[in-house]
Amino acid sequence: MPPSPSRVTQADVARHAGVSRTTVSFVLSGREDTRISIEARQRILGAAEELGYRPNLTAQSLRTRKTYTVGLVSDIVASTHYAGEMIQGALEAALERDHLLYFAESGDDPDAERKLLQGMLDRQVDGLIHAAMSTRARRVPEQLRSQPSVLLNCLDESGEFASVVPDEEAAGRQAAKLLLEAGHREGIHVVGGRCVTRGAPDGVYAGRERMRGIEAALAEAGVRLSGVSECDWSAPRFGYGAARRLLEAGPRPTAVVCCNDRLAFGVYQAAAEQGLSVPHDLSVVAFDDSELASWLRPALTSVALPHREMGRRAVSLLLSPEEPEPSVHRIPMPVRRRDSIAVPHR
Amino acid sequence: MPPSPSRVTQADVARHAGVSRTTVSFVLSGREDTRISIEARQRILGAAEELGYRPNLTAQSLRTRKTYTVGLVSDIVASTHYAGEMIQGALEAALERDHLLYFAESGDDPDAERKLLQGMLDRQVDGLIHAAMSTRARRVPEQLRSQPSVLLNCLDESGEFASVVPDEEAAGRQAAKLLLEAGHREGIHVVGGRCVTRGAPDGVYAGRERMRGIEAALAEAGVRLSGVSECDWSAPRFGYGAARRLLEAGPRPTAVVCCNDRLAFGVYQAAAEQGLSVPHDLSVVAFDDSELASWLRPALTSVALPHREMGRRAVSLLLSPEEPEPSVHRIPMPVRRRDSIAVPHR
DNA sequence: GTGAAAGCGCTAACAT
DNA sequence: ATGTTAGCGCTTTCAC
Numbered sequence: 001m002p003p004s005p006s007r008v009t010q011a012d013v014a015r016h017a018g019v020s021r022t023t024v025s026f027v028l029s030g031r032e033d034t035r036i037s038i039e040a041r042q043r044i045l046g047a048a049e050e051l052g053y054r055p056n057l058t059a060q061s062l063r064t065r066k067t068y069t070v071g072l073v074s075d076i077v078a079s080t081h082y083a084g085e086m087i088q089g090a091l092e093a094a095l096e097r098d099h100l101l102y103f104a105e106s107g108d109d110p111d112a113e114r115k116l117l118q119g120m121l122d123r124q125v126d127g128l129i130h131a132a133m134s135t136r137a138r139r140v141p142e143q144l145r146s147q148p149s150v151l152l153n154c155l156d157e158s159g160e161f162a163s164v165v166p167d168e169e170a171a172g173r174q175a176a177k178l179l180l181e182a183g184h185r186e187g188i189h190v191v192g193g194r195c196v197t198r199g200a201p202d203g204v205y206a207g208r209e210r211m212r213g214i215e216a217a218l219a220e221a222g223v224r225l226s227g228v229s230e231c232d233w234s235a236p237r238f239g240y241g242a243a244r245r246l247l248e249a250g251p252r253p254t255a256v257v258c259c260n261d262r263l264a265f266g267v268y269q270a271a272a273e274q275g276l277s278v279p280h281d282l283s284v285v286a287f288d289d290s291e292l293a294s295w296l297r298p299a300l301t302s303v304a305l306p307h308r309e310m311g312r313r314a315v316s317l318l319l320s321p322e323e324p325e326p327s328v329h330r331i332p333m334p335v336r337r338r339d340s341i342a343v344p345h346r
Numbered sequence: 347m348p349p350s351p352s353r354v355t356q357a358d359v360a361r362h363a364g365v366s367r368t369t370v371s372f373v374l375s376g377r378e379d380t381r382i383s384i385e386a387r388q389r390i391l392g393a394a395e396e397l398g399y400r401p402n403l404t405a406q407s408l409r410t411r412k413t414y415t416v417g418l419v420s421d422i423v424a425s426t427h428y429a430g431e432m433i434q435g436a437l438e439a440a441l442e443r444d445h446l447l448y449f450a451e452s453g454d455d456p457d458a459e460r461k462l463l464q465g466m467l468d469r470q471v472d473g474l475i476h477a478a479m480s481t482r483a484r485r486v487p488e489q490l491r492s493q494p495s496v497l498l499n500c501l502d503e504s505g506e507f508a509s510v511v512p513d514e515e516a517a518g519r520q521a522a523k524l525l526l527e528a529g530h531r532e533g534i535h536v537v538g539g540r541c542v543t544r545g546a547p548d549g550v551y552a553g554r555e556r557m558r559g560i561e562a563a564l565a566e567a568g569v570r571l572s573g574v575s576e577c578d579w580s581a582p583r584f585g586y587g588a589a590r591r592l593l594e595a596g597p598r599p600t601a602v603v604c605c606n607d608r609l610a611f612g613v614y615q616a617a618a619e620q621g622l623s624v625p626h627d628l629s630v631v632a633f634d635d636s637e638l639a640s641w642l643r644p645a646l647t648s649v650a651l652p653h654r655e656m657g658r659r660a661v662s663l664l665l666s667p668e669e670p671e672p673s674v675h676r677i678p679m680p681v682r683r684r685d686s687i688a689v690p691h692r
Numbered sequence: 693g694t695g696a697a698a699g700c701g702c703t704a705a706c707a708t
Numbered sequence: 709a710t711g712t713t714a715g716c717g718c719t720t721t722c723a724c
Binding site: 026065 | 709710713717
Binding site: 010021022025029056057059064 | 702703
């Protein structure tokens with residue numbers, strides 16, 4: 001026998017209103033195609049109100065096979081600014097459609113990931129979102145095939161799922177254009193590059209795309225990069241190191257595009273050490289638009305990662321009436337103009 | 347009639363194994379008190395495996411009134427480093443107990459909050475966690491009373507729920523002690539204070555507690571603060587402003603404790619402008635230990651917010667066999683020693 | 693050792 | 709216009 005302390009049920013409401021459970025169900029779920037007497041409907045609504053009736057979605061789901069929940073599992077650390085935004089976006093979109101969100105992280109362990117997805121599936125989620133904290137191609141776990149799923153901030157090698165990613169190439173073009181607009185035509189250097197590291201000889205997706213965009217926009221204006229410092233993107237010290245080498249040696253760049261805000265922070269640190277002023281001596285533009293960008297002095301112009309919008313989009317694709325078609329959705333990255341770019345003064 | 351495309355059920359397994367549904371239920375839920383023949387059990391396990399049986403937790407929950415889910419709703423923006431950590435901690439603890447986590451944010455709107463909590467209750471969560479992104483006392487929503495609940499990073503005016511908060515006062519003491527240990531006995535200034543702003547004439551909880559701790563530890567050593575700059579904690583520029591005034595005017599402090607890392611960043615900026623070197627001319631210690639602390643040059647010594655541990659604790663209190671007793675759990679804040687403190691050289 | 697049967701709270705044919 | 713009835717997939721008492 002089930003443990004008892006139960007809530008008010010439709011049966012209670014029916015008894016109270018002197019009608020059958022069916023009638024209650026009809027009224028409470030607001031069905032149109034059945035005409036219940038206004039009077040009965042009033043009694044039912046009144047009784048429900050009075051008793052504090054609340055539907056048991058678990059029971060409802062068992063019957064309807066719809067739980068009004070979606071599961072979001074990401075690979076690593078939600079403890080970044082971006083991750084939070086992505087989740088928020090997803091949440092908003094889910095809420096607008098009366099869904100609740102299961103959230104979990106796999107720690108990039110395929111086994112844990114499998115378990116989490118399965119746990120969500122066992123709880124009959126209506127759909128699954130498979131997210132990564134930094135854009136990349138991933139092998140898609142088997143479980144995604146059992147329910148509608150969309151890929152968030154990652155690409156699908158098999159091409160069978162819809163996926164949502166930032167439009168990195170366009171972002172690269174924009175960054176370059178900001179410099180071009182300010183009048184820079186030479187001495188433009190990139191810090192970060194494709195993010196080639198030991199583990200990733202081809203760099204990362206964002207790096208490759210941003211570089212393509214930068215080079216394309218520059219090429220169209222007939223200008224060439226004066227150089228690229230490939231480095232790890234993960235902390236300011238890498239940007240610092242790159243900038244130091246750059247500023248100490250040969251012809252000094254007059255503008256640098258940093259592959260993210262952290263790197264730009266490192267560049268600021270190196271510039272300050274050399275007594276160089278940003279943007280007077282050195283214009284800087286970066287990507288991501290984390291909080292750091294607005295904290296820096298001068299405030300950093302940055303092309304923003306549209307994580308919130310991506311989260312929203314993923315859920316709306318997932319929950320849209322039609323099955324999401326397996327295409328990749330590139331979300332524009334807006335530029336946040338601040339004070340780190342000036343006309344070159346040489 | 348329910349929409350059909352159904353998964354494998356216990357009935358399927360029973361049929362396949364040539365036993366009754368009861369027997370299947372018994373062996374699949376691993377009940378001890380009933381002795382099923384080894385042979386039957388083998389057949390059942392085999393059939394389940396072969397058919398790819400997965401329990402339908404929705405059905406199970408309806409019967410057992412246990413969903414193996416917990417709901418976490420926080421007030422604002424999970425898009426901070428801390429929030430992510432808190433959620434991660436909660437998640438880990440939930441997973442260890444085979445629970446999944448619903449996550450939502452109310453945007454600090456009581457109405458939205460009510461709806462979210464109700465949505466979770468309607469889905470029969472086993473427990474609720476009511477979280478705030480910055481520690482404070484809150485009026486507790488009615489909904490929390492219908493299920494076991496714990497408060498995370500907020501305090502309960504009524505004192506009827508367990509709550510988990512950082513041990514801010516102890517953190518304040520530690521920060522002061524770091525300076526004392528390095529030999530500072532005068533010229534110690536606080537930037538940030540209790541965070542008195544228009545909306546909060548008494549400052550914030552963390553501010554009050556940290557100040558108490560700082561003053562207490564100092565008093566015990568017979569030293570007095572040379573001053574406190576009350577200011578908004580939300581961005582480096584406030585720390586910058588405070589530090590500028592401080593460094594330009596009167597007797598210059600030789601050490602400053604900053605109420606968070608962002609403020610410390612502002613202090614670094616101001617110090618650099620004045621040609622002062624940290625820690626040689628100015629020792630700095632802060633709170634929170636965000637990523638920023640390790641990015642600064644020199645790296646910032648900071649007393650860490652234990653958000654991950656808090657998240658873990660909240661869930662383990664919630665899911666512990668005994669009802670959580672309504673007491674406040676203060677989680678220690680560990681100090682992260684880095685390079686921003688030196689012996690005073692005057 | 694195993695099975696029949698009832699029921700968790702809700703929905704939805706089908707009758708009336 | 710409203711009620712009867714039969715499930716959704718699972719657990720659990722009680723009888724065999």
